[in-house]
Amino acid sequence: MSKIQQINRRDFVKLFGLASSGIVLGCNISSDKKGFIPQTEGAFIPNLFVQIQKDGKIILLASRSEMGQGIRTSLASAIADELEADWNYITVKQAVGDAKYGNQNTDGSRSVRTLLLPMRKMGATVKAMLLSAAAKKWEVATTVCKAENHYVINTNNNDKVFFGDLVDEASKIPVPAEETIQLKKVEDFKYIGKTLKSVDLKDFIHGTATYGIDIRIPNMKFAAIARCPVTFGTVKKFTKNKAVKVTGVAGVFELPRLIPPTGKFFGMLGGIAVVADNTWAAFQGKKALDIEWNYGDNYSFDTEKFKEKLTKRIAKKGKLVPGGSGNVNTAFKNSKNIVEATYHVPFLLHAPMEVPNATAWFQGDSIEVWAPVQDPQTARAEIAHFFDVKLENVIVNVTFLGGGFGRKSKSDFVIEAVAISKKINAPVQVVWTREDDVQHSFYHATSAQYLKGSIDENGKVTGWLQRVGFPSIVSSFKPLSDYASGFELGMGFTNTPYKITNFRLESVKAEANLRIGWMRSVVNIQSGFGNNCFIDELAFSAQKDPVEMHLDLIGKDQISKGKSKHPYNSKRMKDVLKNTARKAGWGKKMPENHGLGVAIHYSFYSYVATIVEVSVKNERLKIENIWTTIDCGLALNKDNIINQLEGAAIFGMSIALYGKISVKEGAVAQHNFYDYRMTRMKDIPNIHVDIIDKMHEAPTGVGEPGVPVMAPAICNAIFNATGKRVRSLPISDLGLV
Amino acid sequence: MEKSLSINGKSYTVKVQEEMPLLWAIRDVVGLTGTKFGCGVSQCGACSVLVDGLLTKSCVIPVSFAFGKEIFTIEGTSANLEFLRKAWNDGNVPQCGYCQSGQLIAATSLLDSIKKPTDEDIKTAMSGNICRCGTYTRIRKAIHKAVALKNESR
Ligand code: FES
Numbered sequence A: 001m002s003k004i005q006q007i008n009r010r011d012f013v014k015l016f017g018l019a020s021s022g023i024v025l026g027c028n029i030s031s032d033k034k035g036f037i038p039q040t041e042g043a044f045i046p047n048l049f050v051q052i053q054k055d056g057k058i059i060l061l062a063s064r065s066e067m068g069q070g071i072r073t074s075l076a077s078a079i080a081d082e083l084e085a086d087w088n089y090i091t092v093k094q095a096v097g098d099a100k101y102g103n104q105n106t107d108g109s110r111s112v113r114t115l116l117l118p119m120r121k122m123g124a125t126v127k128a129m130l131l132s133a134a135a136k137k138w139e140v141a142t143t144v145c146k147a148e149n150h151y152v153i154n155t156n157n158n159d160k161v162f163f164g165d166l167v168d169e170a171s172k173i174p175v176p177a178e179e180t181i182q183l184k185k186v187e188d189f190k191y192i193g194k195t196l197k198s199v200d201l202k203d204f205i206h207g208t209a210t211y212g213i214d215i216r217i218p219n220m221k222f223a224a225i226a227r228c229p230v231t232f233g234t235v236k237k238f239t240k241n242k243a244v245k246v247t248g249v250a251g252v253f254e255l256p257r258l259i260p261p262t263g264k265f266f267g268m269l270g271g272i273a274v275v276a277d278n279t280w281a282a283f284q285g286k287k288a289l290d291i292e293w294n295y296g297d298n299y300s301f302d303t304e305k306f307k308e309k310l311t312k313r314i315a316k317k318g319k320l321v322p323g324g325s326g327n328v329n330t331a332f333k334n335s336k337n338i339v340e341a342t343y344h345v346p347f348l349l350h351a352p353m354e355v356p357n358a359t360a361w362f363q364g365d366s367i368e369v370w371a372p373v374q375d376p377q378t379a380r381a382e383i384a385h386f387f388d389v390k391l392e393n394v395i396v397n398v399t400f401l402g403g404g405f406g407r408k409s410k411s412d413f414v415i416e417a418v419a420i421s422k423k424i425n426a427p428v429q430v431v432w433t434r435e436d437d438v439q440h441s442f443y444h445a446t447s448a449q450y451l452k453g454s455i456d457e458n459g460k461v462t463g464w465l466q467r468v469g470f471p472s473i474v475s476s477f478k479p480l481s482d483y484a485s486g487f488e489l490g491m492g493f494t495n496t497p498y499k500i501t502n503f504r505l506e507s508v509k510a511e512a513n514l515r516i517g518w519m520r521s522v523v524n525i526q527s528g529f530g531n532n533c534f535i536d537e538l539a540f541s542a543q544k545d546p547v548e549m550h551l552d553l554i555g556k557d558q559i560s561k562g563k564s565k566h567p568y569n570s571k572r573m574k575d576v577l578k579n580t581a582r583k584a585g586w587g588k589k590m591p592e593n594h595g596l597g598v599a600i601h602y603s604f605y606s607y608v609a610t611i612v613e614v615s616v617k618n619e620r621l622k623i624e625n626i627w628t629t630i631d632c633g634l635a636l637n638k639d640n641i642i643n644q645l646e647g648a649a650i651f652g653m654s655i656a657l658y659g660k661i662s663v664k665e666g667a668v669a670q671h672n673f674y675d676y677r678m679t680r681m682k683d684i685p686n687i688h689v690d691i692i693d694k695m696h697e698a699p700t701g702v703g704e705p706g707v708p709v710m711a712p713a714i715c716n717a718i719f720n721a722t723g724k725r726v727r728s729l730p731i732s733d734l735g736l737v
Numbered sequence B: 001m002e003k004s005l006s007i008n009g010k011s012y013t014v015k016v017q018e019e020m021p022l023l024w025a026i027r028d029v030v031g032l033t034g035t036k037f038g039c040g041v042s043q044c045g046a047c048s049v050l051v052d053g054l055l056t057k058s059c060v061i062p063v064s065f066a067f068g069k070e071i072f073t074i075e076g077t078s079a080n081l082e083f084l085r086k087a088w089n090d091g092n093v094p095q096c097g098y099c100q101s102g103q104l105i106a107a108t109s110l111l112d113s114i115k116k117p118t119d120e121d122i123k124t125a126m127s128g129n130i131c132r133c134g135t136y137t138r139i140r141k142a143i144h145k146a147v148a149l150k151n152e153s154r
């Protein structure tokens, strides 16, 4: 981390508004590893900010987007803890998209992982300055002073002074050097590792949180866009007569597709835009359009046929993925017990409750947008690129996100809003209908896997061959990227917790005919499904207990070597599994028609094990109980983590039970929540979450790691209850739900 | 056509087309944005409001249906809603928060009609509201808690 500095008056007014007073500290944290999307890097400019005002209020500028994961609260709690602040004085302000805030891309479950320490140091620095100010005031040594619950206390005589009353004096004190800053001992944490309510809770329960779709600007218009049902199809011709007659419709025009340069950005699909006085008129106008499309090459795409094609490809030898070991063929030759299975997961959709939307105001050489974006910097850079304005003249205001799950890290909907605002010369809000969201997303890729394993006479797995094919996310940035990339295979295929002497991974070709994107836990969804279902099959064939089988495959206690800040530790993997098994009463006798299934997964550096109890009666599946244990290192905000894991269980249930986007003649066949179904209150089990707290370990991912275990644990439980294997998702295809 | 809409006890004069769904009249014409859009086809409950006390998916009801009636939204307040809010707060229910306006309105309607709902009642009453973040178990718990808080307050 670079130096912490005081911010000059001009800059902090820009950041916190005119009424600002007090101390504002900024510091620069080294930006964490970027994905393959290049991001604009700033020169040294502080990127984390904390302000303490005369009235004692402490304001933190949150650099990451809030989409339900509680990040605004988590970051604030780290500062407040080191600062010995009273939680009630904390407010959080959202930062706009700017490289000066470091990497703001809110994905990969990494915000806490990368920001905890810098946040703590910020808090500790402010505290040190307040202590010095008080010491000066009382003319005592700093060591005599201590901070407690928003006061500095003179330990000699118990005099105390309120933080706010020290601000003037403290702002004159030079910022202490980083080396002199002392952080609290883990044992002394007051907020970190405890439970804090979301700083935004009050707004959420009063309907006063402003999401993207709630932005209102004087004289703004609303717009809807009709997009070609087939990905990348274009407008052949259209008639607007009926649409312009709809009351409230102000304009109808074509928006050409914006194709992003190779390797970065998302562009926009284009289509016919309908601008109106209100959202409903825009939707009605869109319905009244008559459009003939040029469907283009993707017209022939059909997910049923694609599934057959992938299944054929994985039946044959594929491209070897480096990192294997031993020789699977010898293992197979020497074994009398060979197990083979093929698994499928369909295309999946994020469907955040708030549809994609953005408000933009194009004003010639400057552009301002308000949008629910996970990655405001990419949105900003992309706007500058496509509309030829200087980056510094683009302002991206980040609103609350009504769910993101990866969908809102793509800025296509923001670009649409800017394009329309430019055309009509007025502020405009583009709102997607739910049907637009279902049919024009960046989908989680469909996948097929073939697995072959061998077992020796002691029930030990001796060989493991896995062939996988799924369209790559890279295809959205580089057309014709037909094989899974290394970073994708690194999510549960090349980094499994299992130690197998003879291991071989192959990848097969899988072309993309839809826009592919990342969705909560990404490739771990299919790797977790294939790995865990297959281990269950191996255990059955070896007549071994599935939990024992997992423990065997994880092997002896071992910490991986290498430079990683978060080395893999096999003991932690086993511990979460053992804990879950204990909590679930694994091994107990089950009521008739009930079954238990287990799955484990290691992702985003966190360890998760889940056991699911199902019942299947009269061909109806019911999920009765879910037990999940996570080890995510230091558990920053406990109840928030539990909430995330509960949510991940529900999200994973939706994938397992209902998740399926299918395509016919190039067009997505689903429309809305009636045919892209979600887990509802009527479906829910009891969910029991355990955290194995490692206060002395670095914090690791929380938002995503709970998802990949769900589908396989459910399917394994169905097998345990009924003797039937589910190898192809979703379960609703079997008529069980 | 100028008409008057009564929302949370306050009267608003609006110029709308009769067939505009109540949701958009509330959000885009009146300007109260606490009531949310999620699907537009009565599938998710994000747009839930009470019309003369009846739970209504405002995305599929024309605004004309509400003329002369009393509309209750998340911006409003009622005894049951306040107990629910307290319970939502205590149980740290929301994640992204987006569905919670609709969830709270649906739960208010439930408590308005059933004093002490069972899990089964909650299942029936709340299954029209989707929470993509998956806060259902907390919602269920919070509804029971709201009932407990209400009884304590007597
Ligand atoms: S928006 Fe009305 S039910 Fe979904």
Ligand code: FES
Residues within 6 Å of the ligand: A068, A353, A402, A403, B094, B095, B096, B097, B098, B099, B100, B130, B131, B132, B133, B134, B135
């Ligand atoms: S809290 Fe996000 S959809 Fe319910």
